[in-house]
Amino acid sequence: MKQLLILSGKGGTGKTTLAGAFIKLAKAKAYADCDVDAPNLHLVMEQSVAPKRTDYYGLPKAVINTDQCLQCDLCRQNCRFEAINVNHEYKVDYYSCEGCGVCEIICPENAISLKPAVAGELVLYADETVFSTARLKMGSGTSGMLVTEVKKQMNLVAKDAELAIIDGSPGIGCPVIASLSGVDMVLIVAEPSISGISDMERIIKTAEQFQTRVAVCINKYDTNLVNTEKIESFCKKINLPVAGRIPFDSNAVKAINSALSIIDIDCTSGRAAREVFAKTVEFLFSKS
Amino acid sequence: MKIAVLSGKGGTGKTLVSVNLAVAAKEAVYIDCDVEEPNGHLFFEPKPIGSEQIVIKIPVVDEKLCNGCRKCVEFCKFNALAYINNKLIVFDEVCHSCGGCMLFCPEKALAEKEKMIGEVQYGVSENVTVVTGILNIGEASGIPIIKNLLNYAKGEQAITFIDCPPGSACIVMESIKDADYCILVAEPTFF
Numbered sequence: 001m002k003q004l005l006i007l008s009g010k011g012g013t014g015k016t017t018l019a020g021a022f023i024k025l026a027k028a029k030a031y032a033d034c035d036v037d038a039p040n041l042h043l044v045m046e047q048s049v050a051p052k053r054t055d056y057y058g059l060p061k062a063v064i065n066t067d068q069c070l071q072c073d074l075c076r077q078n079c080r081f082e083a084i085n086v087n088h089e090y091k092v093d094y095y096s097c098e099g100c101g102v103c104e105i106i107c108p109e110n111a112i113s114l115k116p117a118v119a120g121e122l123v124l125y126a127d128e129t130v131f132s133t134a135r136l137k138m139g140s141g142t143s144g145m146l147v148t149e150v151k152k153q154m155n156l157v158a159k160d161a162e163l164a165i166i167d168g169s170p171g172i173g174c175p176v177i178a179s180l181s182g183v184d185m186v187l188i189v190a191e192p193s194i195s196g197i198s199d200m201e202r203i204i205k206t207a208e209q210f211q212t213r214v215a216v217c218i219n220k221y222d223t224n225l226v227n228t229e230k231i232e233s234f235c236k237k238i239n240l241p242v243a244g245r246i247p248f249d250s251n252a253v254k255a256i257n258s259a260l261s262i263i264d265i266d267c268t269s270g271r272a273a274r275e276v277f278a279k280t281v282e283f284l285f286s287k288s
Numbered sequence: 289m290k291i292a293v294l295s296g297k298g299g300t301g302k303t304l305v306s307v308n309l310a311v312a313a314k315e316a317v318y319i320d321c322d323v324e325e326p327n328g329h330l331f332f333e334p335k336p337i338g339s340e341q342i343v344i345k346i347p348v349v350d351e352k353l354c355n356g357c358r359k360c361v362e363f364c365k366f367n368a369l370a371y372i373n374n375k376l377i378v379f380d381e382v383c384h385s386c387g388g389c390m391l392f393c394p395e396k397a398l399a400e401k402e403k404m405i406g407e408v409q410y411g412v413s414e415n416v417t418v419v420t421g422i423l424n425i426g427e428a429s430g431i432p433i434i435k436n437l438l439n440y441a442k443g444e445q446a447i448t449f450i451d452c453p454p455g456s457a458c459i460v461m462e463s464i465k466d467a468d469y470c471i472l473v474a475e476p477t478f479f
Contacts, residue, residue, distance in 0.1 A: 011298005037455030100386030141458035171324035174428035195327040
């Protein structure tokens with residue numbers, strides 16, 4: 001199975017819009033949404049089957065039994081995450097606790113234990129095609145682990161799929177790093193704005209650490225032609241292939257708001273997406 | 289007063305709103321907590337005043353003292369330690385710096401070294417103090433940088449704008465922890 005991951009660094013450049021178009025163009029048998037903080041791919045990919053939902057347990061959280069607590073303060077002193085609050089009694093801040101277990105062992109009264117905590121939900125749609133997605137519980141800290149589970153879930157059920165398309169999350173931190181492992185190619189959706197260029201450079205460097213192939217496409221390219229050319233010459237300089245340009249298109253917003261992909265309607269962005277898709281597939285399946 | 293600007297979805301205009309609010313407020317502090325992709329400084333182009341390296345603590349083993357009891361390996365919830373071929377190995381990237389392995393090693397064979405994960409830069413742009421956190425590429429968690437960034441807001445009299453990362457995970461929680469108000473920047477799309 002070849003895995004294509006769509007990333008951008010900056011948010012809102014069009015990852016999900018493009019992923020949705022690619023999935024339909026490729027008639028992909030497997031696809032996944034790894035933006036577990038704010039998953040949206042299911043909104044444009046209509047499903048005919050009911051999903052299988054599984055609770056996702058992140059790391060456990062510490063809980064203090066206040067009846068046993070003698071307020072010796074050892075847990076607070078040794079917690080590196082400032083997760084122990086004192087307000088008449090000792091309490092663990094659910095969001096700050098990373099489940100390391102130091103307090104559990106250090107407590108001389110055995111008043112602290114780690115309790116399993118649901119940190120989100122894995123969702124799997126499987127008939128002829130397999131769609132793996134998830135939703136992280138608000139404020140949870142184990143998004144990287146959940147991303148790994150989303151990909152595992154997809155790979156397990158869709159072993160024989162020739163191509164898998166994975167929608168990534170913005171940023172360069174743990175969920176992005178988790179989504180990068182094991183993919184064959186990353187397509188970066190750049191945007192010709194000052195922020196877009198800065199973020200693109202950081203996501204390219206992140207992806208290169210994984211020694212995976214990287215290609216770039218420029219979305220809303222006509223909002224700033226000077227910056228579009230800057231992106232293209234930057235890519236040329238560091239030897240990254242450019243898979244094409246997509247124009248700003250108000251029809252794209254209309255398509256999304258009708259739960260459609262940009263290739264479902266006749267529009268300029270949809271036509272450009274077809275070309276970007278053809279180029280991307282060519283890069284993905286080429287030898288060197 | 290501290291106002292956090294956030295959005296869930298990326299690219300809705302958090303930085304646009306928070307940068308311009310800071311400028312409109314005349315005297316303000318702008319803190320960029322989107323440490324993975326900080327952009328506010330690109331618009332302020334602040335005159336630099338100083339910077340601070342952000343370090344986390346990672347265990348190092350003294351092989352002469354380690355007797356291979358594996359208590360640390362069993363303890364570590366993040367699987368950052370392994371005992372292979374009579375040697376204790378530390379995986380820096382997955383370590384959460386909880387300090388437990390060092391604390392509970394019966395032979396006192398573990399100590400800690402510092403590892404740089406990023407930087408905080410501060411400067412001024414007219415009447416706005418601009419504080420930016422930058423996570424090094426390849427590092428998983430910007431939480432220690434965000435904690436440091438928010439120290440710049442403590443005891444601050446001027447109105448403070450906190451530009452948050454997208455999403456709803458732990459980094460967002462950390463960024464809005466001390467905020468008095470949150471402004472949500474929404475976008476009229478289905479997403």
